[in-house]
Amino acid sequence: MVIRFLQDWIQYYWVTERTATYRTIHARVRRRRNPVARWYRRRERTLLGIAGVVSFFGLWQIGSMTGLIDPFFFSSPADVVLAGFEEVRLPRFWNDVKVSAVELIIGSLAAFALAVPLGIVIGWYRRVSYTFDPWLNFFNALPRIALIPLVVLWVGLGIEMKIVIVFLGGFFSIIVPTVQGVRTVDRQMLDVARSFRASNIRLFTSLVIPATVPFIVTGVRIAIGRVLIGVILAELYAQTDGVGVMIDKAAAALRSDRLLFGVLLFTLAGIIATEAVGTLERYLQRWRPNLEAEEAL
Amino acid sequence: MAARTSRFAFFDSGLGRRLAGLAAANERVAYGVLGFVGISLLWEVASGTGLIRRSLLSAPSLIWKAAVTDFGSGAIWPHIATSLNEFGLGFLLALVIGIPLGLLIGMFRRVDYFASVLLSGIYATPKVALVPLIILVAGIGLEAKLIVVFLLTIFAVVVSTVSGVHSVAQRHLDLTRSFGASRWLVFRSVVLPSTFPFILTGVRIGAGRALVGVVTAEFLSANEGVGYYISLYGTFLDTSRVMLGIVLLGVFGVAIGEIVRLIEKRFEVWRPEIS
Amino acid sequence: MTSTDLALSARGVRMEYRDRSSDTSLVAVENVDLDVADGEFVSLLGPSGCGKSTFLKIINGLLKATAGEIKLRSVVKGREDAMVFQDSALFPWYSVLDNVAYGLVCAGVPRKEARKRASPFIDLVGLQGFGGKYPYQLSGGMQQRANLARALAVDSAILLMDEPFASLDAQTRELMQSELLRIWNAAKKTVVFVTHQIDEAVYLSDRVIVMAPRPGRIIADIHIDLPRPRQLSIKRSPEFATYENDIWRLIAGHQQATADPVQSA
Secondary structure (H helix, E strand, O other), rough: OEEEEOOOOOOEEEEEEEEEEEEEEEEEEEEEOHHHHHHHHHHHHHHHHHHHHHHHHHHHHHHHOOOOOOOOHOOOOOHHHHHHHHHHHHHHHHHHHHHHHHHHHHHHHHHHHHHHHHHHHHHHHHHHHHHHHHHHHHHHHOOOOHHHHHHHHHOOHHHHHHHHHHHHHHHHHHHHHHHHHHHOOOHHHHHHHOOOOOOOOHHHHHHHHHHHHHHHHHHHHHHHHHHHHHHHHHHHHHOOHHHHHHHHHHHOOOOHHHHHHHHHHHHHHHHHHHHHHHHHHHOOOOOOOOOOHHHHH | OHHHHOOOOOOOOHHHHHHHHHHHHHHHHHHHHHHHHHHHHHHHHHHOOOOOOHHOOOOOHHHHOOOOOOOOHHOOHHHHHHHHHHHHHHHHHHHHHHHHHHHHHHHOOHHHHHHHHHHHHHHHHHHHHHHHHHHHOOOOOHHHHHHHHHHHHHHHHHHHHHHHOOOOOOHHHHHHOOOOOOOHHHHHHHHHHHHHHHHHHHHHHHHHHHHHHHHHHHHHOOOOOOHHHHHHHHHHOHEEEEEEHHHHHHHHHHHHHHHHHHHHHHOOHHHHOOO | OOOOOOEEEEEEEEEEEEEEOEEEEEEEEEEEEEEEEEEEEEEEEEOOOOOOHHHHHHHHOOOOOOOOEEEEOOOOOOOOEEEEEEOOOOOOOHHHHHHHHHHHHHHOOHHHHHHHHHHHHHHHHHOOOOOOOOOOOOHHHHHHHHHHHHEEEOOOOOOEEEEEOOOOHHHHHHHHHHHHHHHHHHOOOEEEEEEEOOHHHHHHEEEEEEEOOHHHHHHHHEOOOOOOOOOOHHHHHHHHHHHHHHHHHHHHHHHHHHOOOOOOO
């Protein structure tokens, strides 16, 4: 049952009169708001949100058409969409998408598969985590793009290089929060489990891992952004195949509409991935009232 | 672990806790240094015995030598200065504009509704993808890098700040209403202090992204800067210098992160959730 | 009642929440009439959902009532009433002194003077020397004392207290009750105190207003005829027990009579 305040549809106001000694507060019925206003108020949030998006694209389009914004450099929403239609017809485009997707998926999966177990092990043994902390923090704070020339020296300019860059981006983003998550497992719960003579394995599966999950999820969230950036940067450097290269080539060809279409694709990928993680998170944490993982980071 | 803490359980404050804290902190530092030194030694040995090819991974001694050379001759300073300059200007500008903007958006519900869909969308876009476009528009010089740093930082700062304003504890706001505080006073005394930790988080995230932006821009088109340095020596196959550049960037990234974390810790008590 | 020594006078106060879609309404407070004399200590007592906190918030202005009228004795300047919240809601980024001075700052007093005026109240509630500390350094009981000091510093005629000791452990709570009476004696305010604990209400008040839920309304106005000043030991006296029993039976009987198996809202 939803309870809404009476004030929503009948307006009240306070009348305060100061007499010599008393201040009076009383409620009085004012008037009924008209139904249009009522409808608006209920949907205000979505309406304004839509208005915001529409204004943005509208201003962009108008600016581009009137020449206020140089259409050469910034294109226009319409052009980007058209470029999109043009692109999806080309086999080259789908090849690019496939290459980028492969890099993304293999790199991310490898990163996740390695970072989580390693992170848990490192986090569990306090001294081990102390030992590796500086290195992990160093690589996490390092812009991974700086590693590209190095990786190129190792594996050349092919698809392996890009996968490695993607992997590195995801790996460090996930492992650092995981280690932290394992380290901050509630001491009280540990004591309870130990007092019941829980074996180490049971301790792990029933306590440590569920408690660490929010941290891992936070890491995955950060990793999404980093992984996408990794794909773009690696492809920009290697200049072979992929949506990132498509962007660069479009820039060189002064086709900003194609460029922005490529950017749009990455945005979509990011949004989809974020939503997926969000849903997964909600599923895994049905039992949780709130998350302290965000705070801890 | 359990045995250690129980020994000090008798001292509920003061000396016992202080000692335990010191021991723990020292342990952390000790193992950290051990890890650093240990791996460096392993690395050096592996490279010296030929286990790892010098051309691939270089060696600490070689990197050190390259550092001495380039720092000594002064060749590297202009690169560092350029990168710092590009980063610093764009970053500060983004803070000066982004923080008030974030506060505004957070505080006025209607503005928030209007902007939030757009903000999340742009935040989700990997703005590095726009670097080629920016370079196209703004050319090879300082402006392009400034724009990159500015864009990358500002969205992180704004989104974080807005989230911070939204998380002001309702009971604090009730209290201000109960005592009849003016809007300006509420802003000064509740909203700002409450939001501050979130602003710091935004600064930290923004700084990380800005650093990536600077390096990317320098990779793609520049003739100065640490990023340029790395890519240049990459083409020369000078692994030691490439590593040196990487180390510099990493140190810088860690430094910024630590500074922000220190500030965060200093104001930790401001967080509304007192346990 | 027209006597000018009434601090608060409420007539017909009603608070109704209506659900638009299913067209049902929840009456949180129904038709409350209440007079509180100057300097009186009055408790609103009842189980959860009886509207006592709602009524308090209406007096304070945090909620707007659906109907009714409340008269508050004016002071020359500033607010007539000050509220002590259930959770201390001290600002963690302000020192204790700044927190206690906050009410004054809200009223427009410049910070320096506000601090000066707030200082004696810190001593009054027993927090001497803690002015420079921060809330995280204080225990729960001490935080509530600071909370109280803040409301006192505003120097309003009326003090509204919304279950201020609910989050404290039993011993601290008893201590705070006795402290409150001491402070009330010293500060000479009118207090409207909300609680669900019978012994607390009987110990502290001159009058206990018993309320019942669904809809929230007053079912009894009991004058507590125990001598003042009251020590904690009075809680063990037979007269005290009689009051407690009577009130308990009143509430329990009422719950029986209006027992509905269906939970509303």
